[in-house]
Amino acid sequence: MRWIPRTGEAKIMTETDTNPVLTISGLTVDFDTPTGPVHAVRGVDINVRAGETVAIVGESGSGKSQTMMAAMGLLASNGRTSGEVTYQDRNILGMSVRELNQVRGKKITMIFQEPMTSLDPLYTIGRQLAEPMVVHGGLSWKAAQAKALELLALVNIPEPERKIKAYPYELSGGQRQRVMIAMALANDPDVLIADEPTTALDVTTQAQILELLADLQKRLGMAVIFITHDLGIVRKIADRVYVMKDGEVVETGETRPIFETPAHPYTRMLLDAEPTGSKAVVDPKAPILLEAQKIQVAFALDAGFLTPSHVLKAVDDVSFSLRRGQTLGIVGESGSGKSTLGRAVLNLLPASGRVVFNGELISGKNRASMRALRRNMQLVFQDPFGSLSPRLTVGQIISEGLLVHEPSLSARERDERACQALEEVALDPVMRNRYPHEFSGGQRQRIAIARTMVLKPDLVVLDEPTSALDRTIQKQIVDLLRDLQTAHGLTYLFISHDLAVVRAIADTVMVMQRGKVVEAGQTEDIFEAPQSAYTRELIGAALLTQSHLAEG
Incomplete structure (x- = not known):
């Protein structure tokens, strides 16, 4: 087990650290579906060096998360990959599960966007932190518990002696994300993959998590691959950037030139995507x-x-x-x-x-x-997928409120109102016979808004x-x-x-x-x-x- 530096001390880098610690070459990812294959990743090349932060950016569906899930061997059962993922001169893409488990969770680790779904609600924080050190690091449970306490202190969890006995639901969102970071660091990884780790956090907690990651990276000398759609974060933390669109890398380079002089129109579109403008001024005498x-x-x-x-x-x-x-x-x-x-x-x-x-x-x-x-008085929620019934079609979801508040309407009239509501939110009414899982996150939020607007x-x-x-x-x-x-x-x-x-x-x-x-x-x-x-x-x-x- 390698020594963890104290605050303010940094790991000494060597000449070999300038070489890529992880290299992805010609990676493709395909998914078999009832309607034919979906080409999620198309010939992607990515590398990261020790101590470097590389950001992979793009919209939902661009292939950024699937690229790293494939590299970790975590694709869904209908996924197929080709290409190479090289770590320590070995192609880990073709490894057996047993061989791969000696790498992932130990030398290449990953933290996810929503820690509450990644942490087991039935086990204490201490148990969940200790487990990877027992499984991958060969520690005894007693030694792993002691190391877990050190890790909680390392990631600045308050009262670590008490929190190690807590369950996930007893911690705040920021604290749960710190636990996930501690878990990822448990076996002293060479590469940390962070998949949208701050999206669900408020701005101050987000800033704290980013500062923590930067501090830990400096002290431990690990490589960080940061997957995000937030370019404000990328500008602040990344050394280099890969921009992905439709499963391909469309632009790559050092962060500052990418932001100042983007070469690809898609990169420029992402940079210009910050919500701007302001709404019309309301009459101060309005009721x-x-x-x-x-x-x-x-x-x-x-x-x-x-x-x-x-x-x-x-x-x-x-x-x-x-x-x-x-x-x-x-x-x-x-x-x-x-x-x-x-x-x-x-x-x-x-x-x-x-x-x-x-x-x-x-x-x-x-x-x-x-x-x-x-x-x-209507309400639109944060997570449209969680608020839309998976058992109803979009048309049924939108018109459901009409059954309650305008029961005199005929089925045809309700359908017409649902079509009008979909048109208002810029969705094709033909889509009303589909189910929520067939839509993107943005489309699902439009559906949730349409469900609200249909009641005027x-x-x-x-x-x-x-x-x-x-x-x-x-x-x-x-x-x-x-x-x-x-x-x-x-x-x-x-x-x-x-x-x-x-x-x-x-x-x-x-x-x-x-x-x-x-x-x-x-x-x-x-x-x-x-x-x-x-x-x-x-x-x-x-x-x-x-x-x-x-x-x-």
Whole structure:
């Protein structure tokens, strides 16, 4: 087991470190499907040297993740590969599972986008950290547990002695991602593959994870392959970039020239995909559609046997008003209370305070009383795949609300309304007979928006509707939401940790931290002259300050 440097110490590099530690040559990946083969990766060449960070960028479906999944031998059963993946002068692509397990999880490791689905909910963090060291490193369970504790401290997990006994659900998203990084480092790898490891994290946690990875790379001298669609991250961390489109590398080179003088139109399109512009100004005399006064949401947390429970104030004395046609952006870190607030104003969970919608007090109304109002108060979720029933066709999903709120419509009329809703979100109505799994992430989010728009609501609460999407798709969704708002006079409550998206869509912004509002005001005032230190931290972490833009 190799020595792990202390903070501030770096591994000494040798001449051999200038040679590629991992080389991918002529890699192809094909998937057999009922409708014929799908060519996911087409003759890709990639290499990375020790201590170097290489970024692979591209939209969803570009083949970037499948390239590295193939290199790790982790393709689905219907996948086929050819080419070479060379590590230590051996082609690992043709290795048996037994041989490959001596490399992957030990010398080449991988961390994934969503740690909650990668960590086993039935085992403690300590057990899951120790297992790869026992299986791949040959340590005893006792020695592996001791090393696991060191790793938790290495990745800056607070109270590692307590967290090592915790289960995944007891940790925050950022802490779970740190655990995944610790697990990847357990056997001192030469290559770390990070597949969208920060996409689901808020901006401050994202910045912390990136800083941690950079620090660990410097100290351990490992190569990092960073797969992402976020070019802001790439500009900050990568030495070299590979741009992929339709399974092929269309451009490669050092990071700075790629960003300053991209040679391929696709690279330029990715660079220009940041959500931009702003929405039309709302008449300051427009009637108030939604008013929330002193909203509080509290949860009783059981601390354990013989230990008194305590109360968590998820939303603490929050007030705001929203005029017709206006968009209020609510931003903050994970756990700030922004999503809980959105559900509270829709009367989807118990809360104290007053909520007045369209002149009617809705606080305390029961489910039956709220039913008539639901068509005018709609919700769009972060994960469209999770919110769309896999058993229903797209047409059935979109028209389902009409069965409840307009039962007098005939089946033909419901189908016509579903077609109109699909056309409004720029999808072909012919697609209404397909199922959600047959669509891309961006298309599924359009379907979720169409399901909302078919009821012609007054208020739409959008809870992180773009965070899981590529920048190019994000821009399209933002443009779509602005167009729909203009066409139908919609009012949005837009919840997000992505400040670039909020800046492009919101009239006003409310910044939340630990359940409280720390700052609120007009969007440009918040971004150009933030008054709160916390707001300045959020903007700085999101790489949106003017100094960063100037550096670009």
